[in-house]
Amino acid sequence: MEPIIEIKNLTHIYSPKTPFEHKALDNVDLTIYRGEYLGIIGRTGSGKSTLIQHLNGLMKPSSGQILFEGKDIWGSKAMTHDIRYQVGLVFQYPEYQLFEETVYKDIAYGPRNMKLSEEEVDRRVRQAAKFAGLSDAVLERSPFELSGGQKRRVAIAGVIAMEPKVLILDEPTAGLDPAGAAEILENIEAYRKSNNATIIFVSHSMEDVARITDRLVVISKGTLPYVGTPHEVFSHGEDLDKLGLAVPAMNRVFSRVHAMGVDIDPAVYTVEQAKAAFLEAFRRKERV
Amino acid sequence: MALKDITLGQFFPGNSFIHRLDPRSKIIFTVLFIVIIFLCKDLVSYGLVLASLLVLVGISKVEPKVFVKGMKPVVFIVVCTAILNLFYTDGNVLWSLGFLKITEEGLWKAFFMVLRILMLICSTLLLTYTTSPILLTDGLERLLRPLKKVGFPVHELSMMMSIALRFIPTLIQETDKIINAQKARGADFDSGNLMQKAKALIPILIPLFISSFRRAEELAIAMECRCYHGDEGRTSFRQLRLHGRDWAFMTFTILLLAAVCVLRYFGL
Numbered sequence A: 001m002e003p004i005i006e007i008k009n010l011t012h013i014y015s016p017k018t019p020f021e022h023k024a025l026d027n028v029d030l031t032i033y034r035g036e037y038l039g040i041i042g043r044t045g046s047g048k049s050t051l052i053q054h055l056n057g058l059m060k061p062s063s064g065q066i067l068f069e070g071k072d073i074w075g076s077k078a079m080t081h082d083i084r085y086q087v088g089l090v091f092q093y094p095e096y097q098l099f100e101e102t103v104y105k106d107i108a109y110g111p112r113n114m115k116l117s118e119e120e121v122d123r124r125v126r127q128a129a130k131f132a133g134l135s136d137a138v139l140e141r142s143p144f145e146l147s148g149g150q151k152r153r154v155a156i157a158g159v160i161a162m163e164p165k166v167l168i169l170d171e172p173t174a175g176l177d178p179a180g181a182a183e184i185l186e187n188i189e190a191y192r193k194s195n196n197a198t199i200i201f202v203s204h205s206m207e208d209v210a211r212i213t214d215r216l217v218v219i220s221k222g223t224l225p226y227v228g229t230p231h232e233v234f235s236h237g238e239d240l241d242k243l244g245l246a247v248p249a250m251n252r253v254f255s256r257v258h259a260m261g262v263d264i265d266p267a268v269y270t271v272e273q274a275k276a277a278f279l280e281a282f283r284r285k286e287r288v
Numbered sequence B: 001m002a003l004k005d006i007t008l009g010q011f012f013p014g015n016s017f018i019h020r021l022d023p024r025s026k027i028i029f030t031v032l033f034i035v036i037i038f039l040c041k042d043l044v045s046y047g048l049v050l051a052s053l054l055v056l057v058g059i060s061k062v063e064p065k066v067f068v069k070g071m072k073p074v075v076f077i078v079v080c081t082a083i084l085n086l087f088y089t090d091g092n093v094l095w096s097l098g099f100l101k102i103t104e105e106g107l108w109k110a111f112f113m114v115l116r117i118l119m120l121i122c123s124t125l126l127l128t129y130t131t132s133p134i135l136l137t138d139g140l141e142r143l144l145r146p147l148k149k150v151g152f153p154v155h156e157l158s159m160m161m162s163i164a165l166r167f168i169p170t171l172i173q174e175t176d177k178i179i180n181a182q183k184a185r186g187a188d189f190d191s192g193n194l195m196q197k198a199k200a201l202i203p204i205l206i207p208l209f210i211s212s213f214r215r216a217e218e219l220a221i222a223m224e225c226r227c228y229h230g231d232e233g234r235t236s237f238r239q240l241r242l243h244g245r246d247w248a249f250m251t252f253t254i255l256l257l258a259a260v261c262v263l264r265y266f267g268l
């Protein structure tokens, strides 16, 4: 797999040399690959938002480096500017950043900043709207008269319209009903498939993230104690629980059963896996 | 980020003698100290006042650097005052070039004016750095309470002030967030002419206004849900009480005032 973003020894300190000094990231190392679906999980205040804002150059590392396609994003001015379009970042509650008269104009804000031709802007806006599940009728309406879920989609479309190679979403489903959340997840997956884009999905809910991502990063107090496939990460179920993360209920049961000395896979986190694990355990028992 | 560096009016938590003083005694001190500064006329009284201020800053245990940073916004005013006083005072000419001249009196006047402004700022910073905004407005409300008799809306005013103070950091944070969100979409606030720069602010101002109105509405509803109905019959969770240290501090302030008065009207 080909790396797209490399984070090297990244440390970030808020308000350095004041009484409010706070180390939000401590010597973080991480490589992110092209086309992968990466999940970042951590409890409130663990440093998730701080980490992702470094990836598109919104925050400058206190020390350490971020490489995008092998080049330091702070290496040259052009690079620092360009990185914003290559790495699209959808903030937490992005609906509060809408400002234009129509949905169309709001989605076009990013592409226009990229100084693209009008036809290209139009193509991208319509394409992004399609990815985000917005109909043509919505495009001409004011963003302020939409429902919360629709606003969220407009904001996501506004970033997708820049056609970034890496799309980062900070809690994109927070505050949405399950149906709305599921739709947004589908939209994101559709964008990934068609553009071979890297998706970074930030959340504090393990249940969602584990299901959709290829690889999980656990962040706790500014460090990354566990990185790996969901299966690998959940084999540390008990430790995750101690870090204050809401481990999926299924995983809690299985890691507890495993800790009691039963020979069963402790990393189970979905119902299907649970069924498979049980059947396997019984089969093994019969054989004995 | 430039926005986060605004320290004017910021509170630095601590547990020093100054921090523990009742907000009322600190407010009275600040007001009297301004009077004291303007009563100063000679080197001795300036020295005395400056020395007491520096001692208080020392006692407060707030880093001197922070005070220096807080004074930065007034540098321009200070420099202008200095220049005006330096060149436009008549008296014993020390140096001249064409219509420009520097006099001995001008030199002293410029020096004292600068000192005055800096001490003024420093003393107010001492108040805001060591007093939490909530205590500050509580203190003000108590001090202004007599004005209620003449129909002055003391409670409403102090409530508005504490809400405003409470929301300044929130608004700054919010602004930062919106700026970042628009930057992530390629917004550029630094290049272009004045017109373009002003236009670049629209994507920040509109979301900011909208969220402020939303917040105001939410706050109003939340307050009504908790049965807020103004001053009538309202009791306070934090009861302000004057302690021995407050009386000592105020005595010190009065003594300083007296000393400066004596120096001003009777000389040494």
Ligand SMILES: Nc1ncnc2c1ncn2[C@@H]1O[C@H](COP(=O)(O)OP(=O)(O)OP(=O)(O)O)[C@@H](O)[C@H]1O
Residues within 6 Å of the ligand: A014, A015, A022, A023, A024, A042, A043, A044, A045, A046, A047, A048, A049, A050, A051, A092, A204
């Ligand atoms: N502007 C700031 N100044 C000082 N400290 C900050 C600032 N922003 C965040 N922090 C601190 O840095 C730490 C990490 O914050 P961050 O916003 O990255 O958390 P998070 O993981 O995104 O949390 P959440 O799930 O609540 O969004 C927190 O302890 C927070 O208090």
Ligand SMILES: [Mg+2]
Residues within 6 Å of the ligand: A048, A049, A050, A092, A170
């Ligand atoms: Mg966050």
